[in-house]
Amino acid sequence: MDLPYEVLVYLFKFLPKSDRISASETCRSWYLAANDHFFMKNKVAVFYKSVLNDEDTSPVNVFENSLVTHQNYIFNEVEISSKLNAFWDKMGESIKSLTLRNCDICEKVFVYLLQKCTSLEELNIQCCRELFMSGRLLEGKSEGLLEDNLDNLRILSLSGNQYLTDALFNRFVMATPALEKLNLSACSLQFHLGLVKKFYPPGTDIFKNPSESVLTFYFVLQFIISRAENIKCLLFSNTLIDGAALKLLSEIKNLKLESLEVHSCDQLTNTGILALTNHQTSLKELDIGLCTRVTDQSLVYICKNLVSLEYLNIQRCRAVTDLGIAELRKLKKLRSLNISQCELITKDGLEKGLCAEENKTIEDLNIHSLNLDQTALIMISEKMPNLRALDISYCFNAVTDTSIQVIFKNQILLHTLKLSHCDKVSDAGLTGMGKVEAEGDDEGPIMSTYDDASSNHKIPLGSRAEEEIVRDAKRKRDVKLMCEKLTMDTFTGYSLARMKGLKKLDVSGCNRITDVSLTYAFNFKELVNLNLSRCQQITHVGIEHLVKNCPSIEYFNLTDCYNLKDEAVKEIVKALRRLKQLELRGCNQLTDRTLEPIRSHCEKLKFLDVQGCRYISPELACSIGSLPTLHTVLMSKPGPYITDGVKNRSPAPTFLPALMRKLRLH
Template sequence: MDSSYVFNDLEPSYADLPMEIIVSIFRYLNYTDIQSCSLVCRRWLEASKYSEFQSNVMIRITKLCVSDKLPPGKVFLNSDRPFPHIYMDEATFGTLDHFFAHMGKTAQSVTFESTDLTEKQFCAVLADLCGINTLSIVRCTSLFMTGQFLESPTDRKTIADTMSRVRFLSLKFNQYLSDAILLRITQLISSLEMLDMSGCHIAYHCAIQRRFYPEELANHPSESILTFKFILHVIRAHQNSLKELNFSNTLIGGGAMTALCEIPFLNLEKLLLHSCRQLNTSGIRGFIAAQTNLRTLDLSDTLCVTDECLETIVNNLQQIEVLNIKGCTKVTKKGALLLAKLCGSLKSLNISHCDGISGDAIGEGIASQPNPMLEKLYMSHLNICEDCVTKCGVNLYNLRVLDISNCINGVTDQSVQVLLKNLVLLRELNMEECFRITDAALTGISVEETQPSERPRSLSMEFFHHLPQDNVSEGGSLKISLRSKAEEEIVRDAERKKAMLAVYELNLDESKINGVPIKNLRGLRKLNLRGCNKISDVSLKYGFIFLELRNLLLSNCQQISVVGMEALVQNCPSIEELDLSDCYNINDKTIEVVTKNLKRLRSLHISGCTQLTDHSLDSIVVNCKVLHTLSVFRCRRMYSDIEERLINMSSVRILNMDHSATMDNGDIFRLKKRLDY
């Protein structure tokens, strides 16, 4: 017998592993990886169908007709997989005798957003989705415009069984929602836990309520207006079960907050008030003092949050886990220092755009001591120093998400090195517009001088910031440069890139590199380096090795070319979103390399890449099988009709491009309708 045959026969079969082991391995994978594994064999397919892996699976039908006779509806009818979440985005409805009845066997939530839906269709769909606990109706103008939604007792009876099981209700951004419609919907729900009214046109002023509700009609809900009076009635009816309220982007004020405080058994855990500009400080403080069990509080972009508000939060909300005060410009150092008292519970903090918070307030407050609880920190657009970023890197070592975008002064090569060394659990890192960082920060090379006898000589970080500008002649006399400031910067960047490449190409021993490369963040999934124009191919080639990286944003990084992208696509094979906008060194060869190797690419942004021609479109059409979004603004050398080139790409839903000519071809028109419906 052939010895090679005997060896292969004795090799372990991974398909025959016990199901418990396969499931345990799958727990380390994201959903996309699990989907790929399910195609290997039947046993792995069976493992991928375990409920814990399917609990967040969503069908999102965008700008398509849902019908039993057309894909994708026809395809799903032949599937036995569970799909717990259904999302209809700008969808239309055709013949539907079996689709929702089939999907309703496993559906737990359904969302209708900007969907052309009639009342009869809505009732027929919900009658089939009898197991859902979450219902979202977003921007469905046609459904509520007449004001007679669910007026018929027959319609209410049809969906009564389904609605009785609903626990989470979202009616956001519906301008024609009225008191009568709201009551008809909520009266069918037995126990409501979440109510989302964000973006609705809610009347809070008593004078408006008196106009539409004279004494003789005080208890008859109007079909013309949505008032806080009847919303309060709904909240009172469900006060024993209600845990979450969302009034973001409405005109809710202090009086409404006081009215909520008077509901005796209301015990909220989550309150969202984003961009509620009519709120006042006393109303917020009174509500917080009454609702001491809040775990999530969003007061972003409101004008009422002051240091006194933060003091009330710190003293009363001992269990708070998520706090968002983004854009609250009245908060100062005094209030920021108080946040240190929440170190025992706070997991997510957003202080972006808080102009009154300085770097020393963060360094002496939330980042003043080791904090293992905080997992997400957003502090973009702050005037912080390098020492502040360093303290965050040292003491907030359990961070999973860090946003330091537009923190120009604090984000330098030295401070980034501290982050890369200590924040090894990071999953998302945003350093957009931090243009001071260079390749030295992301590769870890040249942090310190090596011994003079070593060859090649390691270069210090200061060297990369202060490269010679070729303004001294060989004889020592000064030369006058006729370059502009921008041109001088371009030359320095080019020299810096050459120097870094020279160090690596001469096979520098990595053991002599004292810095930490960005690949130390092995679990990184999203990286935003937009506007970091000192980043070059060196970082892509020698620093970026991320097996889990899904989103990479590199727009306005002009030094990136095909050299770096060839290495990137090999070392980061899981990329699903790639932004190369305004990278003028990107050419057709680069796009060919990207599309051939990134098999999971779903979103590609190449706007402003002026070297790209129609050959790039050909590469996209041939290689991108799951592309969903394509942006090609300002690609002036693409002369052909882009819609015609993409007509056979059934996966594309969003196409961002410059104004196109009038289309005569019927097939092109249908594509345009599918994309921009």
């Protein structure tokens, strides 16, 4: 008996995106339910490096003839010509979000698609230099042909367009009366007052005579003043905005910002932050990451006045110390915090600030590259029980087998965990099969079977590095024995496998991880993104168990895993039916035999990286591009090939012209 449509939709709401996509391939009724309006409003159709035209084989025909209507489209690095006019005629009225990124499109075609997309709520035009180069785009059309077409547009992004001018900007905003969010990041905004005097003498009506030569902050400021009651979100990242400009912006009457992003703005000073916090007290999101002039003083103002803040990014604000971090205890609504790469932050600041008391509000914490010890990480884990995402990469001294045991114990709600290049982590910590030492010892767990008293009387003849290799080998052996026994006497810790909802895991550069961890600690049915790059001890033995226990992996990074052979790749592509991206760069034991399983089993693969795989010949790497879903193949430049261990310096084979658009040579 078939379930009613409404019941299917309700059940699909509990499925992750990947599971819902797979379910939609079951039958027609499931397909329609999985593409209900409830899901389609967040679903995006992406055209990346595709050939788009009016032919029957064009990808756009799939959407034109689809049973469901897509509302959001991204065109990335494609040519949009008049041959797509039929697509806009048919689909334009239903499109609510449109992104053109690095696209080749002329002014006439752009105006045509805007006329057809009458329901647009979001328009993103990023790095389309040819579109703006002439300076005549939308000339005479913003109040004519486009009248009423963009009335519903709430979000406008013109980021990364170096040829944007006041005149071009004015034509866009005059056609968008309901604008709430404006993104001018990475545009050539000019802040010098001399330019204002040159192009706008006293008494000039700037909106009637906007400059066709430059994009000035003065003109943008006047526009924001005229729309102050509507504007809620501004993005000026990677511009030369300074403290004085931010002060002018913050003091605009009736402006009540909810979100501000000024990421990587080196000229920004404490003066601007002070004005911002005094006037824009309704802010919920603030990104001042990589603003090198921001100090503790700014953080004190933020924590004192922006009490409604939910998201804060101060990444690499290197002048921030424990004094500023201690003030974070005042932000009671803070849900997401990025304090990564702030070198002066220590455990003392965190203890007085975030960890002054139990914090059940924070869900996303990034402390990448902080100078902490393991006791600080243990403190964080115990004080923040509701974390969903945690980035502790490059915290060399903090992440040990002891501290991650506490994380595995307390943070069972995590869906994202990153501990890249934390080389003190071993199988003992990930499996929980070691006896944890006291907190002051950085060596982490010691294996219960690794008590060979007689070894203390032997004189070591090898180097310190050799001794470490021997110790790691014994540790691996002992952990494996414990995992195989699985008795209560040996199980003394907590396994990574406790995090049942983990969807993204990055353990790249953790070179003490071996097949033991892959076999006994990696068991995640919902894991989508896994990074094992530079884990050089893993082999096909561990990979075989991993792919069986983690069947949902879509993005798999195995860069510089030197011990992987063709058998490992064969196991991966056979078991991971949803695989979309596979990175094998630097796996120099792989041969041409790797490519055949990829060609046979990868039905959804979009990205393949085989750079540095010296035994994979370029002509075969080229032929793999015939896979219908594959859009990018990264491979080494053609050169001397290896035949039976001997370099063959014969000329490189001719590449297939039809596949060149899919290949990037490095």
